[in-house]
Amino acid sequence: xxxxxxxAASAPSAAPRRLATGAAAAAVIAYALxxxxxxxxxxxxxxxxxxxxxxxxxKVIYRPTxxxxxxxxxxxxxxxxxxxxSLGPAATWYDRLARKRNMVITGPSRFAGRYMNSVIIGFGSxxxxxxxxxxxxYGFSRFRVPLKDDLLxxxxxxxxxxxxxxxxxxxxxxxxxGLSDTALGMILLYTAVNVSLAVWLLKGFVDxxxxxxxxxxxxDGYSRMQAFVKVVLPQMRAGIAATAIFCLIFAWNEYAFALxxxxxxxxxxxxxxPVIIGEGGLDWPAVAAGTTLFLLxxxxxxxxxxxxxxRGITFGAIRK
Amino acid sequence: xxxxxxxxxPAARGPRGFWMxxxxxxxxxxxxLCIAPTIALxxxxxxxxxxxxxxLSFTNYRANQPGREIKWVGLKNYKRILGSEDIWGxxxxxxxxxxxxxxxxxxLGLGLALLINRNFRGHGFWTTVILxxxxxxxxxxxxxxxxxxxxxxxxFSYIVNFFADxxxxxxxxxxxMAPWAIVIVDTWMWTPYIMLLCLAGLRSIPPYLYEAAEIxxxxxxxxxxxxxxxxxxxxxxxxxxxxGMENVKMFDMVVELTSGGPGSVTELxxxxxxxEAFEKWKTGYSSAFAVILFVTVFGLGSIYxxxxxxxxx
Numbered sequence: 001x002x003x004x005x006x007x008a009a010s011a012p013s014a015a016p017r018r019l020a021t022g023a024a025a026a027a028v029i030a031y032a033l034x035x036x037x038x039x040x041x042x043x044x045x046x047x048x049x050x051x052x053x054x055x056x057x058x059k060v061i062y063r064p065t066x067x068x069x070x071x072x073x074x075x076x077x078x079x080x081x082x083x084x085x086s087l088g089p090a091a092t093w094y095d096r097l098a099r100k101r102n103m104v105i106t107g108p109s110r111f112a113g114r115y116m117n118s119v120i121i122g123f124g125s126x127x128x129x130x131x132x133x134x135x136x137x138y139g140f141s142r143f144r145v146p147l148k149d150d151l152l153x154x155x156x157x158x159x160x161x162x163x164x165x166x167x168x169x170x171x172x173x174x175x176x177x178g179l180s181d182t183a184l185g186m187i188l189l190y191t192a193v194n195v196s197l198a199v200w201l202l203k204g205f206v207d208x209x210x211x212x213x214x215x216x217x218x219x220d221g222y223s224r225m226q227a228f229v230k231v232v233l234p235q236m237r238a239g240i241a242a243t244a245i246f247c248l249i250f251a252w253n254e255y256a257f258a259l260x261x262x263x264x265x266x267x268x269x270x271x272x273x274p275v276i277i278g279e280g281g282l283d284w285p286a287v288a289a290g291t292t293l294f295l296l297x298x299x300x301x302x303x304x305x306x307x308x309x310x311r312g313i314t315f316g317a318i319r320k
Numbered sequence: 321x322x323x324x325x326x327x328x329x330p331a332a333r334g335p336r337g338f339w340m341x342x343x344x345x346x347x348x349x350x351x352x353l354c355i356a357p358t359i360a361l362x363x364x365x366x367x368x369x370x371x372x373x374x375x376l377s378f379t380n381y382r383a384n385q386p387g388r389e390i391k392w393v394g395l396k397n398y399k400r401i402l403g404s405e406d407i408w409g410x411x412x413x414x415x416x417x418x419x420x421x422x423x424x425x426x427x428l429g430l431g432l433a434l435l436i437n438r439n440f441r442g443h444g445f446w447t448t449v450i451l452x453x454x455x456x457x458x459x460x461x462x463x464x465x466x467x468x469x470x471x472x473x474x475x476f477s478y479i480v481n482f483f484a485d486x487x488x489x490x491x492x493x494x495x496x497m498a499p500w501a502i503v504i505v506d507t508w509m510w511t512p513y514i515m516l517l518c519l520a521g522l523r524s525i526p527p528y529l530y531e532a533a534e535i536x537x538x539x540x541x542x543x544x545x546x547x548x549x550x551x552x553x554x555x556x557x558x559x560x561x562x563x564g565m566e567n568v569k570m571f572d573m574v575v576e577l578t579s580g581g582p583g584s585v586t587e588l589x590x591x592x593x594x595x596e597a598f599e600k601w602k603t604g605y606s607s608a609f610a611v612i613l614f615v616t617v618f619g620l621g622s623i624y625x626x627x628x629x630x631x632x633x
Contacts, residue, residue, distance in 0.1 A: 025440035031432060032449040035508065039452070041475050042464045054473045132358045139354025143347055153625055155358065158366040160621035162569035164593050165610035168603055169372035170365070172383060192365035195358050224350060255459035255572040260598055274463040274576050284467050291464050295456055302455045306448045310520055313454075313513060314558065317632045318520050 039295075045288035050101075053284040067101075068285025070094045072111050072276065072293075076103040111290060114272040118252060118294075120183055121268055125190035126247040130240060132191070133198025138228060140199070141206035142214075152200070156315060159196040163256040171261060183266045189257055194247040197315060201246065204316030205239030206232065242308040245301050252298065269294050370614070377608035384601040397608035406584075407592070407609070414589045417499070418567045421506045422560050428507065429514030430556065434548075436515070437522045447519075454512045462576030465505050466492060469577075492578050498585045502574050509573070510563055517559035521552030554631045561624040568617050589613055 045053055047064040050071075076098050084104065090096040098105050136155075140148060170189065171180070179185030209232060217227040255270040262268065273290045276283055302309070310318055377398070380391045401407050432450070436443050453461070468476045471490040480489055491501040529547050538546070571590040574580070580587035580595075593613060597606035 021438045021440050024435040024438045025443070028432060028435050028440075028443065028446050028450075032446045035450055035453060037475070037479075038465065038468055038508065041468060045467070054470075056472050058473060058475045058478050132361065135354040136358040139351045143351035143354070145351050145355065151355070151359070155362065156625055157618065157621055158362050160565060160617055160624075161366060161370065162571075162590060162610070162613055162617055164569070164571065164590050164597070165373060165614040166366065166369040168376065168383065168597050168607055168610065169369035171598075172372070173369065188361075189365060192361050195361060199358060224347070249455055253455075253457040253459075255457070256594075259459075259575075260594075270457050270459045270572075273460050282467075287463060287467070291460050294460055298455050298457070299452055302452055303448060306444075306451065309451060309455075310516055313516065313562075314631075315628065317558075317628045318517070318555075 042288050042291050042295075045285060046292045048285050048288075050283060050285055053288075065097070066094075067097050068283075068289040070097050070105075071283050071286040072289045073109055074098070074105045075107050075109050077106050078102055079104050111269075111272065111276070114267055114269045115293070117183065117266055118268040118270075121186045121190060121266070122248050122251040124183070124187040125194060125251045126244050128187065128191040129194035129198045129247045130202075130244050132195050133202050133243065134233075134236070134240065136195075136199045137202035137206050138232065140203050142211070152203075155196045155199050159193065163193075167257065167260050170257075174261060181262045181265045181267075186258070186262065186266050186268070189261070190251040190254060193254070193257075194250055197250070197312075198243050198247055200315040201243045201312065202236070202239060202316075204311070204319065205236050205243075208239075209235045242305060242312065245305055246312045249298055249301060373607045373610050373614075376604055377611050379604045381603045381607075382601050383597075383603040393604065397605045398612075400605065401609050401612065409584070410587050410589050410592045413499075413585070413587060414568060414570075417502065417506075417570065417586075417588060418564055420499075420503050421510070421567055422564055424503065424507050425511045425514050425563065426556065426560060428511045429559070430518050430552075432511070432515045433518035433522055433552075436519060451512045451516065453509045454516075456509070458509070458572035459576045461505065461509060462573040465501075465577055469501060493582055495582055495585050498578055498582055502577055502586055505573060505577060506567065506570075513563060514556070514559040517555045518552055521555030522548070524555075525551045554627065558624070558627050558631055561620060561627055565617055565620040565624060568620065569613065 044060075046068045047066070048059070048062055049065050049067050052059050052062045053068075074094065079102060081102060084099050084102065087104070090099050095105055139145065140152060145151065174180040174185050177185075179188070213231050213235070214224075214227040217231045218224065222230065253270070254268070258268045259271045262271070269290070273287060273294060274282075276286045276290060305312070378392055378394060380393050382388060436447055468474050469489075469491040471477055471488040471493065476491065477489040480486060489497065491497045491504075525547065529551075530543060533543050533547060569590050570588055571594070574586060574588055575591055575594075578586045580591045584592075589609075590613070593606055593609050596602050596609060600606075
């Protein structure tokens with residue numbers, strides 16, 4: 001009896017093992033679907049009308065409308081029916097949508113500008129961080145640098161700093177230098193936040209390129225810098241792309257500095273989306289529309305980058 | 321270029337120390353040229369402000385009154401903070417937030433990793449789906465979860481009531497539920513992080529260890545206890561340290577979700593710090609608070625970097 005049990009345990013037949021794998025798959029898929037519910041919910045809310053978005057019970061089936069997106073991109077004012085009738089027929093489909101709610105579109109909202117700020121600051125800081133990071137990574141990987149490990153630790157430790165701990169002096173410093181609420185100031189700040197990640201990730205990628213390639217190029221008469229540009233850089237292309245996407249996502253997601261240091265001119269989308277106000281509270285379809293537009297690029301990049309994620313979140317320490 | 325490289329390769333295996341011989345001096349200059357800009361930027365935008373914060377923490381400065389005379393007050397700010405019951409309360413709130421999230425996420429993340437490691441068909445796709453929340457904007461996530469948490473119209477309360485008839489659940493407005501509201505969102509976002517690192521740990525275990533254990537007739541628990549657990553421990557430590565550190569300074573998501581409320585039930589240290597610094601403008605006092613927070617995070621961070629280097633080797 002006991003012997004029988006033991007042999008079953010040490011060499012289980014295929015059926016129970018397949019059953020266990022099936023159960024594992026079911027559990028993982030269930031968790032993944034639960035994970036998706038909030039995301040799907042925010043996506044569908046973007047296509048609801050404001051009354052549908054606050055109905056009880058929550059509506060799963062509803063008539064989709066682009067009202068949320070119209071409200072997100074426009075400023076409107078409430079008018080009397082008579083006034084609206086006196087305006088003549090609505091010129092565009094979005095005018096028509098607004099007028100149905102006794103509103104008249106008075107101009108574009110600030111959302112597009114905030115979104116563009118996110119794009120400009122995100123790409124600007126990513127470019128700078130990757131540029132500086134590539135140079136520094138090459139330097140750390142290929143040259144004998146005194147106190148190399150300490151410097152690398154110092155660089156990484158700057159990323160651990162709580163933003164609020166340095167926000168006060170940065171606020172004072174920027175006020176003095178005229179950098180507060182400017183795109184340039186935010187680009188410099190986000191570059192400083194991201195450069196540590198860029199250095200650590202890119203150093204891993206440079207380390208993987210055999211030194212012999214450059215040595216050969218130098219013997220062929222290239223200077224050190226030519227060898228770097230013509231031999232090392234092309235090999236780093238994939239690594240640089242992955243690093244850039246990580247930097248872009250972190251700059252895109254940053255909120256604390258943007259909240260504290262920008263107000264009008266250079267404000268990015270994250271502090272703006274939560275305050276999209278409709279009549280009588282938050283305009284949830286508009287918030288959901290803005291959220292959808294803001295998160296979609298990240299989701300796309302995450303899917304593209306899925307095999308590099310581990311490397312990105314461990315600063316290049318674990319390469320799979 | 322590509323064609324010259326392989327041809328020249330044998331010649332490159334020159335005498336040892338090739339890199340040092342190739343004009344040491346210019347190499348050193350080049351090295352500094354590569355590294356200096358990064359270091360300079362970090363000194364200007366990280367270290368200089370940090371030193372300034374430390375200086376301000378010994379003064380009575382208020383940023384909204386630039387004309388006022390700055391007075392050196394010594395350790396008074398620190399004494400006030402460490403003697404303040406409110407601050408200890410916020411620290412406790414932060415600590416229990418960190419502990420709760422870490423325990424739940426470790427259990428869930430490790431469990432998921434073990435399940436995914438069975439390599440069922442399509443596991444890659446579902447893993448990617450699970451990973452998505454991790455990369456999203458925390459502040460924006462916090463905002464839309466307030467919508468999901470609406471007691472009457474929100475889908476969270478609706479789903480819970482579908483399974484258990486508890487009536488409208490006011491996750492954000494009730495003192496009892498608000499701490500769980502932030503724990504749930506943090507778990508939703510960051511369990512994948514721990515899962516991903518555990519998965520890396522599991523993949524690093526050579527299969528022959530399990531084969532050897534089977535020959536020795538180890539049961540499933542023994543295999544887990546004596547092979548799996550010790551092997552993934554460094555990875556798990558890394559994940560928990562990093563997430564713990566991030567949660568000590570948690571700000572974005574919770575500000576948008578509960579902004580510390582109701583009352584101060586979810587007032588985490590960073591949120592209170594922001595209030596003191598940028599709403600009450602007690603710059604000197606809040607600088608001292610910032611230094612205390614920084615020292616805590618930096619302590620965790622140093623351990624993290626040590627763990628990182630260990631896993632690397």
